[in-house]
Amino acid sequence: MLKRTFPSPEALRRFPFGLADVAVILGTLVLLALIARIGAGTLVSFHPPDIVPNIDLNPRNLPYYAGQSTLRMFVALFCSTIFTLVYGYIAAYSRRAERVMIPLLDILQSVPVLGFLSITVTGFIALFPGSLLGLEAASIFAIFTSQVWNMTFSFYQSLRTVPKELDEAATLYHLSRWQRFTKLEVPSAMIGLVWNAMMSFGGGWFFVAASEAISVLNQQYTLPGIGSYVTAAIAAKNIPALGWAALTIAIVILVVDQLFWRPIVVWADKFRLEQSAATEAPESWVYDLLKAARIPRTIARSLTPLGEASNRFLSLLMPPRESYPAEFSRHRSDRIYDLILLLIVGVLIAGALHFIIATVGLSEVFKAFVLGLLTLLRVTVLLIFATLIWTPIGVAIGFNPKLARLLQPVVQFLASFPANFIFPFATLFFIHSHISINWGCVLLMALGAQWYILFNSIAGAQSIPTDLREMATDVGLKGWKRWQKLIIPGIFSAWVTGGVTASGGAWNASIVSEIVSWGHTTLTATGLGAYIAQATEVGDWARITLGIGMMSLFVVGLNRLFWRRLYRLAETKYHL
Template identity: 75%
Template sequence: MKTFPTTDTLRRLPFSLADVAVILGTLVLLAVIARVGVGALDSFQPPLDVPRIDLDPRNLPYYAGRSTLRMFVALVCSTLFTLAYGYVAANSRRAERVMIPLLDILQSVPVLGFLAITVTGFIALFPGSLLGLEAAAVFAIFTSQVWNMTFSFYQSLRTVPQELHEAATLYQLSRWQRFVKLEVPSAMIGLLWNGMMSFGGGWFFVAESEAISVLNQEYTLPGIGSYVAGAIAAENLPALGWAVVAMAVVILLVDQLFWRPLIAWADKFRLEQSASAEAPESWVYDLIQAARVPRLLGRTLMPIREGVNQFLSRLTRMVPPPEISPEAVAQKDRIYNVLVLIFIGLLLAWGIHFIVSTVGVGEVGEAFGLGLFTLGRVVILLIIATVIWTPIGVAIGFQPRLARLLQPLVQFLASFPANFIFPFATLFFIRTGITLDWGSIVLMALGSQWYILFNSIAGAQSIPTDLREMALDMGLTGWQKWRKLIIPGIFSAWVTGGVTASGGAWNASIVSEVVGWGNQRLTAVGLGAYITEATTQGDWARITLGIGMMSLFVVGVNRVFWRRLYGLAEHKYHL
């Protein structure tokens, strides 16, 4: 007589259907990584052996896999850099005075500037292998992702509630224990949403990092970005359409398989005194939770994890700082300030020598005037993006049901590389006669406005539910609710979004102020177009001047405007 296993028998089996799905999914993922990653080890002998792009749509899955792998490698590097750099800057007053202005400068350097400087060095580092060009592309994507994440993590550490710091001191937590139990969890929601935004921003520069044109030399890597560049050069609209479809599929897969599970997992880090009304959901996260293999693996690795935690805790044990007189502190500050002034003086002297010996003083005035045009576009973009996207971000952050409905759409719009739309916009501008001086604002907004939206969502989600309930009980509505609860609650996150949107807009000006379709080319008056033309021509003097002028604008605006808002957020608008 044939018998069937009972429910109790199935429960006693070492594996469930969820385990089978998780194991098969992991094996498929590893196979895909091996398949697309092995291409990075191909031989490469420039300039004769540059890879060529085939516009046959059947190649798009492989190209999309190569690009996605580069994006995730850059994301891992960006996360490690963020945790280290943001922690040091937030916990050392002297380091902060150097590291944050340096971060402003690095954020202001356009991706093309990094490529112009590093691509030759990376190729020389791996002679005869495509790995050097791959490293250059990953580094370029890294520079488009990392600054936003670092600013977010730094600001989150600066606004951790004081009572939590006091509790950590009371429990005598080591620096490592503070980091993993207090600081990273407190920053997790903002870091995750900014990581999502940075990942989407990285797609914006995939075409620039895979189809590289610097110093009169063309370099091409197999990828969806170089496929789009090839389709634009060939004026091949069907190929461009297939690339848009492939990009949409990749974004949806990454959202469902990676970002949505992370958002569901990170909900436990909300700063709450009452339960959240409705937690985010993810079928992948639920599947992993139902599987037994991850828990079994976690229990197996538990001794190793505990050993590492104990070692790092002993290594970073909190030691009371030595008693230092105020006079000694003032003396060290004076020495530090003198050293900073000497460095700035040397930098100015070098800059004056460079200007006099290469481009001339007149060229500096021209670059400054072009910078004012680009600055005007950035200001218009920020005002419009704040008015439109801040209320939408707050609505999504306050309502989990709305978040479930709109998050895929928001993630898709933010992740979809705006420069994939540039060819269609260029054709529209050409046929309607719209000048790129105004059209470039729209193109810049397509790539940078999402920083404000995502930070508004993260800021709204970080407002504790009990404060929202209290505002409801008090009858706060309309502008009164915004003034008393929402603006103070999201202010810190909005400032981070504004800073990174501003930096992203300046960076996007490189590809937004010069666009083309086939042999037709539109150019706007601005600093981005100046840098693009100089990079294409290999004019090192004007590349350096353009990047330096852009850095001057970005750092100046950050110090005069954004840094004051950061101070306001740190001292007034935080829990």
């Protein structure tokens, strides 16, 4: 007779799989199945000027539409992260490249999403003939342009303000450029980069409708997604459909926050630059689940030899530099270089002016300038109020882990919820309350732009070492003295990044905020944003060029005269 035996508790603990591993495997399989199911919709045949099938307002279609939009958002976020790391690094450590790349970043940030769509839709369709991939690529590129500039500014500024003692230690140990990048530069920028990526992802929802329901150059293109669903619901005056869309996007934002952003925030907390541990670390059940699972650790161990070999190879390709100066010195060749750049820019501006004046006349240029001044006034009012309201709230969240755990999902939800989903209800309110859209559009712009200041304030406050906060408390710093001696210097660099990106975001948001519709009723503010939107819809290339050029001129001028000086102050005075 065979004796039946059962494994002991010790043997069970040695079993290669646990409940956490089962959850990770099932979650991975479900994720891959969803990506395959949603991604299959991008491979359908499409031949312009064919019309993509109309959006069905049946709420049963919303999960699929939401999945399509979310997949586009994550593809755009991946591209934005790669661009940020490469572009920000080159701009931070190449003197000559910095003179071109940072002004170019100012200009690109100022170009509205509709401007990119006007230029790229036809090209992407031609790149993928006979396939919907062209429209998908154009939509993803539009979302990319709404995400990437904020992240790039943050990473660039972090590289320029790496703590001096850590920079000297890396030089002393002769770390290669690759080792310095992975061991010092990216970790020191991680907290700001994560919070700015979170903000960029949330801000991307703002332009989902514009990127999925594309109306440029007298052509209408519609992709299945929650943004195009809302556009169709607005056109049909279908309030129940708008309500279902709002509920769906709220669920998507909360799920993405719990499954993606919250674990990343917890993981990034280990990159805090301080000597004493944080009083209370952030928590995430997904992060705890991944740490408890054995499969991720097993996979990581199996890939360790490959990772080490890659690090050695990249370190050989990128040997140490002699120095990493905080300030670039100017040479005679730099002045010649700047003169050549100035001549090139001058030729381009002269060509654009000749085209504009020859087609629309000098009076139209003056009109666009005046409209730009009106939009500039709205942007300035928005920045002042956003700073006064959200900076103290951001500092409170960043200093208090309990408050951060409670409010981080809330602010993530508020920042991620597409403000233009609220526009139809705001339009109805303006109509019935007889509020002028010239003032109401400031509120609509704020719904999309104010969060840059909040998220950067949170990141800046979290980056202030705990030991400095404890020291400030021990010496009795309170009230305004605490702000003056600790908080403002500590968050100044992050706040400048938030301010410059909020400014660019507000200019971009003016495109969809200065002209809003409900059914056949359209409210139009007097401003440069409405001017560009109207020109883009009818395909007026001369006025599109004039409007985008004028907006770029305002944004770049403001950055050069105001924000760049604050950046220099942050680099030279207000950083650890």
